[in-house]
Amino acid sequence: MRSTSVARPWFRSRGEPLLHKQLPEIVRGIVARKKFVYLCTNALLMDKKLSQYEPSTFFTWSVHLDGDKEMHDHSVCQPGTYDRAVTAIKHAKERGFRVNINCTLFNTAQADRVAAFFDTAMEFGVDGITVSPGYAYERAPDQQHFLNRGKTKQLFRDVFKRGSSKTKWSFSQSSLFLDFLAGNQSYHCTPWGNPTRTIFGWQKPCYLLGEGYAKTFDELMNGTDWDSYGTGNYEKCANCMVHSGYEASAVQDAVAHPLKAMGVALRGIGTEGAMKPEIPLDRQRPAQYVFSKHVESKLEEIRQVKEKEKPELLQAG
Ligand code: SF4
Numbered sequence: 428m429r430s431t432s433v434a435r436p437w438f439r440s441r442g443e444p445l446l447h448k449q450l451p452e453i454v455r456g457i458v459a460r461k462k463f464v465y466l467c468t469n470a471l472l473m474d475k476k477l478s479q480y481e482p483s484t485f486f487t488w489s490v491h492l493d494g495d496k497e498m499h500d501h502s503v504c505q506p507g508t509y510d511r512a513v514t515a516i517k518h519a520k521e522r523g524f525r526v527n528i529n530c531t532l533f534n535t536a537q538a539d540r541v542a543a544f545f546d547t548a549m550e551f552g553v554d555g556i557t558v559s560p561g562y563a564y565e566r567a568p569d570q571q572h573f574l575n576r577g578k579t580k581q582l583f584r585d586v587f588k589r590g591s592s593k594t595k596w597s598f599s600q601s602s603l604f605l606d607f608l609a610g611n612q613s614y615h616c617t618p619w620g621n622p623t624r625t626i627f628g629w630q631k632p633c634y635l636l637g638e639g640y641a642k643t644f645d646e647l648m649n650g651t652d653w654d655s656y657g658t659g660n661y662e663k664c665a666n667c668m669v670h671s672g673y674e675a676s677a678v679q680d681a682v683a684h685p686l687k688a689m690g691v692a693l694r695g696i697g698t699e700g701a702m703k704p705e706i707p708l709d710r711q712r713p714a715q716y717v718f719s720k721h722v723e724s725k726l727e728e729i730r731q732v733k734e735k736e737k738p739e740l741l742q743a744g
Pocket of ligand 1: 616617618632633634635636656657658663664667668669671672673
């Protein structure tokens, strides 16, 4: 689960949230507080569960689709997933829901096919597209198909070149973040920009890297050495251009330089000319592999709490 209690947006992600029995109630509660919910789903259960949710401007289905039928089914290793997702999207739109797609591009992506897929998605009637380069975060099982920064920028330029004014792709991301993906902005990561809450606690430093957990939001914000993360600072971050850390940097830039952001939004993303220089990696600290240890000890803590609760639950029952 990725969420923040201080900012208005609230996201639920990772795993498959529709398996959670109380989710409709949780979503209703958040929407009632006028906070935005982007419910990320692989859509396998979405069609069946649509009737448990109500359309709202505060509620958006965010359907995971990594490209056309062949690309997506290959990406998730499950034939038929694309068709089920598309059926659910169409039914959701018929019922009046807001629907986005979230699309991760890997190094096998071809610009022509990605552009054609974006056209098709807009034809389904989706309200927005969220696109991000796949990143080799440490827990992902398939490390060999992630993009490095140079390839990411070229791929995004090649995709954006194929967009035309007729196509009108509607991205649910800032114009400056898209410009960054195309190599026209040089941003440092803002790792605290999308705080991640999991069953283990607040994950440090971001949802891609798990290097410890804070019990409270305050402990996360004030007890994390944020400057030790990000491209150029840490080996594990070397190739990352993911929205988790860089969308927040783009938004800060847009707030500080609104005319620049407006210019990119009006002119479109630059797809020609020299790219901005890369962040040097010669001073980054080496990777530390602490993830498994943290999760193992947290799982043990949870197991012990559950063991303690068992007799109380039996008595209560
Ligand atoms: S660069 Fe930022 S968002 Fe990417 S893995 Fe590192 S801390 Fe996380």
